Amino acid sequence: MSVLVLGGAGYIGSHAVYQLIDQGEHVVVVDNLETGHREAIHHEATFYEGDIRNVDFLRSVFKKEAIESVIHFAANSLVAESMENPLKYFDNNVYGTQVLLKAMVEHDVKKIVFSSTAATFGEPESVPITELQQTNPTNPYGESKLMMEKLMKWTEKAYGIKYVALRYFNVAGARETAEIGEDHFPETHLIPIILQTALKKRAHVTIFGVDYDTDDGTCIRDYIHVEDLIQAHLLALDYLREGNPSNVFNLGSSQGFSVKQMIETAKEVTGRDIPVKMGPRRSGDPSILIASSEKAKKVLGWTPKRTSVSKIMLDAWKWHSSHQDGYKKEVKK
Numbered sequence: 001m002s003v004l005v006l007g008g009a010g011y012i013g014s015h016a017v018y019q020l021i022d023q024g025e026h027v028v029v030v031d032n033l034e035t036g037h038r039e040a041i042h043h044e045a046t047f048y049e050g051d052i053r054n055v056d057f058l059r060s061v062f063k064k065e066a067i068e069s070v071i072h073f074a075a076n077s078l079v080a081e082s083m084e085n086p087l088k089y090f091d092n093n094v095y096g097t098q099v100l101l102k103a104m105v106e107h108d109v110k111k112i113v114f115s116s117t118a119a120t121f122g123e124p125e126s127v128p129i130t131e132l133q134q135t136n137p138t139n140p141y142g143e144s145k146l147m148m149e150k151l152m153k154w155t156e157k158a159y160g161i162k163y164v165a166l167r168y169f170n171v172a173g174a175r176e177t178a179e180i181g182e183d184h185f186p187e188t189h190l191i192p193i194i195l196q197t198a199l200k201k202r203a204h205v206t207i208f209g210v211d212y213d214t215d216d217g218t219c220i221r222d223y224i225h226v227e228d229l230i231q232a233h234l235l236a237l238d239y240l241r242e243g244n245p246s247n248v249f250n251l252g253s254s255q256g257f258s259v260k261q262m263i264e265t266a267k268e269v270t271g272r273d274i275p276v277k278m279g280p281r282r283s284g285d286p287s288i289l290i291a292s293s294e295k296a297k298k299v300l301g302w303t304p305k306r307t308s309v310s311k312i313m314l315d316a317w318k319w320h321s322s323h324q325d326g327y328k329k330e331v332k333k
């Protein structure tokens, strides 16, 4: 039996595939390679190139492979882009999940772990954010993920598909061996942008807003190492395999770092100069997001091991400094 990983060529999905294979699982990857990279797919995984919105394609994968469970990462995930193009988000994230659930129902696959986001909360009532806080997204990306959670809830009631929704805070870092890492085009995430600036591939980092109600005026986020994050997915899969009920968990390091603090950390880790410019706020950005991950620790037995922000930055640096053009270099080999 296999675990089907949708979006297994993407940044987070590829790390999941590597860890699943480390654990001896057989893995089937589906990815449309719109943002994912063929080079990021583990050579032992069986790969199908295609789009989850194509029901015939998905059906053919379920037909050919003995799928036991699904881990679903295939989605668009940029706040700013979602503000400009909300329908893209509802189409790929919500409709795509709807098609996936339909194929799961048809093939009697009853377990799914999927990526949700801290953006489902919007501006939090208080921090750290527990799973019990109200959800009120401030952008279409967060709204689309909340809609995915609701699709799961009603699909479970009707067809008995059990799910675990994992609400990610800011995922960062890379596999410690630097075989795989973060490579987006265009890049919009803070840590890669900071490190590309350290590598002189960019002239400066623009800080999006210095007038937030925080100590230094810049946004505070909770950065979580991608390898710790994936560990929680494997535990969530075990949790469902043991017959436990559907659930939702926040995944973060439970510590907040401002944009300015992240730039300082990067200067220390890389020993390089990182020029900065102040810019306006980016629309849709809440000021502070910090997770309470107590529930994941208690219920799943999750023990994140790479919570130091310097360690997260160091592993990201190992990847970026050894793959200055991302996966492109690998293609030319």
Ligand code: UDP
Pocket: 079, 170, 188, 189, 190, 191, 193, 205, 206, 207, 208, 209, 219, 220, 221, 259, 282, 285
């Ligand atoms: N950010 C920034 N400059 C950049 C990119 C991001 O100041 O070039 C800020 C952004 O406003 C947010 C934080 O860094 O407060 C993290 O942003 P990122 O896009 O990495 O993740 P998100 O919070 O959107 O998931």
